[in-house]
Amino acid sequence: xxxxxxTVAKIAHLARIKTDDAQLDAMVGDLNTILGFVxxxxxxxxxxxxxxxxxxxxxxxxxxxxxxDGAYPERVLANAPDRAHGYYAVPKVVE
Amino acid sequence: MSDLLSLSLTEARDALKAKKTSSVELTEAYIGAMxxxxxxxxxxxxxxxxxxAMAKASDEKLAKGEGGAMEGLPxxxxxxxxxxxxxxxxxxHILDGFKPEYESTVSQNLWNAGGVMLGKLxxxxxxxxxxxxxxxxxxxxxxxxxTGGGNQKFVPGGSSGGSAAAVSGRxxxxxxxxxxxxxxxxxxxxxxxxxxxPTYGRCSRWGVVAFASSxxxxxxxxxxxxxxxxxxxxxxxxxxxxxxxxxxxxxDFEAALTGDIRGxxxxxxxxxxxxxxxxxxxxxxxxxxAMLKDAGAEIVDISLPHTKYALPTYYIIAPAxxxxxxxxxxGVRYGLRVDGDSLSEMYENTRAEGFGDEVKRRILIGTxxxxxxxxxxxxxxxxxxxxxxxxxxxxxxxxxxxxxxPTAPSAAFAIGENQDDPIKMYLNDVFTVPASLAGLPGxxxxxxxxxxxxxxxxxxxxxxxxxxxVLKVGHVLEQAAGFDALPGFLAGGK
Numbered sequence: 001x002x003x004x005x006x007t008v009a010k011i012a013h014l015a016r017i018k019t020d021d022a023q024l025d026a027m028v029g030d031l032n033t034i035l036g037f038v039x040x041x042x043x044x045x046x047x048x049x050x051x052x053x054x055x056x057x058x059x060x061x062x063x064x065x066x067x068x069d070g071a072y073p074e075r076v077l078a079n080a081p082d083r084a085h086g087y088y089a090v091p092k093v094v095e
Numbered sequence: 096m097s098d099l100l101s102l103s104l105t106e107a108r109d110a111l112k113a114k115k116t117s118s119v120e121l122t123e124a125y126i127g128a129m130x131x132x133x134x135x136x137x138x139x140x141x142x143x144x145x146x147x148a149m150a151k152a153s154d155e156k157l158a159k160g161e162g163g164a165m166e167g168l169p170x171x172x173x174x175x176x177x178x179x180x181x182x183x184x185x186x187x188h189i190l191d192g193f194k195p196e197y198e199s200t201v202s203q204n205l206w207n208a209g210g211v212m213l214g215k216l217x218x219x220x221x222x223x224x225x226x227x228x229x230x231x232x233x234x235x236x237x238x239x240x241x242t243g244g245g246n247q248k249f250v251p252g253g254s255s256g257g258s259a260a261a262v263s264g265r266x267x268x269x270x271x272x273x274x275x276x277x278x279x280x281x282x283x284x285x286x287x288x289x290x291x292x293p294t295y296g297r298c299s300r301w302g303v304v305a306f307a308s309s310x311x312x313x314x315x316x317x318x319x320x321x322x323x324x325x326x327x328x329x330x331x332x333x334x335x336x337x338x339x340x341x342x343x344x345x346x347d348f349e350a351a352l353t354g355d356i357r358g359x360x361x362x363x364x365x366x367x368x369x370x371x372x373x374x375x376x377x378x379x380x381x382x383x384x385a386m387l388k389d390a391g392a393e394i395v396d397i398s399l400p401h402t403k404y405a406l407p408t409y410y411i412i413a414p415a416x417x418x419x420x421x422x423x424x425x426g427v428r429y430g431l432r433v434d435g436d437s438l439s440e441m442y443e444n445t446r447a448e449g450f451g452d453e454v455k456r457r458i459l460i461g462t463x464x465x466x467x468x469x470x471x472x473x474x475x476x477x478x479x480x481x482x483x484x485x486x487x488x489x490x491x492x493x494x495x496x497x498x499x500x501p502t503a504p505s506a507a508f509a510i511g512e513n514q515d516d517p518i519k520m521y522l523n524d525v526f527t528v529p530a531s532l533a534g535l536p537g538x539x540x541x542x543x544x545x546x547x548x549x550x551x552x553x554x555x556x557x558x559x560x561x562x563x564x565v566l567k568v569g570h571v572l573e574q575a576a577g578f579d580a581l582p583g584f585l586a587g588g589k
Binding site for chain 1: 192193194195196295296309335338339341342401403404406407408410411418425426427428429430431432434435436437438439440441442443444446447450455456458459460462463466473475476477478479480481482483485516517518521532533534559
């Protein structure tokens with residue numbers, strides 16, 4: 001399978017990375033090289049193999065459903081590029 | 096000064112306890128070393144004032160006969176660990192100015208044990224790379240030089256390249272690293288030092304900037320195996336804040352270094368003899384096996400049949416997880432923001448300017464393999480092959496106690512090499528990635544020099560949560576190899 005420029009442009013949009021025409025050309029080549037490399041997995045027989053998502057085999061631990069952290073908005077907002085009235089501020093979304 | 100800088104971590108610990116030196120004295124020596132070693136570009140941020148204050152506090156404890164396992168020892172922290180109030184960049188433009196309001200569990204454990212922070216170490220951007228050339232803060236130089244090769248500069252490996260260069264060039268007595276597919280072990284090999292990636296779950300990932308969450312593990316880069324045992328013990332431990340952290344007691348790793356491996360079975364996997372591997376790497380591997388045999392171990396030929404599929408599996412799983420993890424960098428909560436006319440344009444502009452090319456490549460690959468219609472063919476398939484790779488190791492450990500392999504298929508290469516094709520760079524991790532996929536512990540120990548005088552390491556892999564065997568065998572290998580070569584650049588001189 002080989003990616004074309006339009007597909008790479010679509011992926012870049014899905015990933016919210018602005019990509020100009022020249023960058024797209026370079027990316028098409030690189031991504032196809034990588035996909036060509038991973039393609040060899042198709043030769044492995046994985047019938048009846050369960051996909052491995054966690055190497056530890058442990059289940060996820062549970063705890064009581066209660067608030068254990070928080071109540072310091074100043075610290076939460078300390079690194080915000082823009083803020084207003086105790087909230088993160090972003091460009092206007094609703095006209 | 097050079098005398099102090101030549102002490103290993105455990106030697107310095109003993110010297111401090113015996114009051115032969117003070118933490119302030121040792122720390123001042125390293126602050127001078129950081130200054131002398133600036134050209135290596137190993138540090139992104141130096142924190143000498145913090146180091147002096149921590150050293151003074153340690154000396155007060157030591158004077159009273161108190162203090163933790165790392166008391167007064169000046170170390171560097173890979174700039175992937177969040178450190179409260181100190182720039183944490185992940186070597187990315189997108190984290191410009193980010194000063195965490197909290198401390199990572201691993202670094203907090205080290206401070207609780209008395210460690211002294213020298214600063215934050217350079218790395219590949221978001222730990223994605225094998226040569227430390229993708230950092231927004233510029234490449235790191237390996238302190239080693241080729242014999243008779245003039246001034247050609249070599250990569251330190253990656254992604255923990257700043258950590259490896261600093262420990263090798265004596266800019267820090269030890270350093271933290273992280274390893275997702277080889278990022279502790281391969282730079283340790285390239286810089287002639289020791290690096291251990293513990294079992295997945297041994298060290299908490301809380302407060303470590305995430306790359307691929309099912310693979311990322313923290314570990315130490317040190318000058319000796321004893322040092323690695325000491326520092327790993329201080330870093331490790333269960334943490335309720337990381338749901339994948341193992342609820343297991345941390346063993347006394349130093350006590351495992353008995354020097355006795357008689358009767359142990361060491362596996363040699365035939366699939367690690369890859370095409371195009373230099374003859375000298377193969378020779379070193381055989382030499383390592385002979386050393387372990389001489390020490391009383393039994394060498395057993397084993398097979399890990401899915402080895403060749405480990406890298407392609409990794410290059411689906413790691414980018415998939417990265418694309419998801421890196422979605423958080425949106426210019427809203429921290430770091431860089433590049434304005435746009437709409438919210439969506441602000442996201443796109445910020446991420447276009449904030450991420451470097453290799454990070455973008457991996458985000459795009461990851462987005463693609465997770466996208467509707469391709470998920471089964473790529474991501475699910477990779478997870479199935481990952482299960483087979485883990486099974487290979489489980490089967491092998493029915494027969495053997497540990498496995499010996501080369502750490503990397505080459506010595507350090509020159510800055511600028513292997514950059515024309517992403518796959519060439521990825522092949523650096525061919526021997527380290529399989530154990531990462533299986534979550535298993537591995538150590539790289541320096542064993543010899545290449546024909547042109549650059550260090551080469553061998554890797555010992557062990558069973559899950561059996562770092563003790565990994566360290567014990569690594570220690571025997573270290574003693575037998577007697578690697579005592581020194582890099583071309585050494586802070587404080589030779």
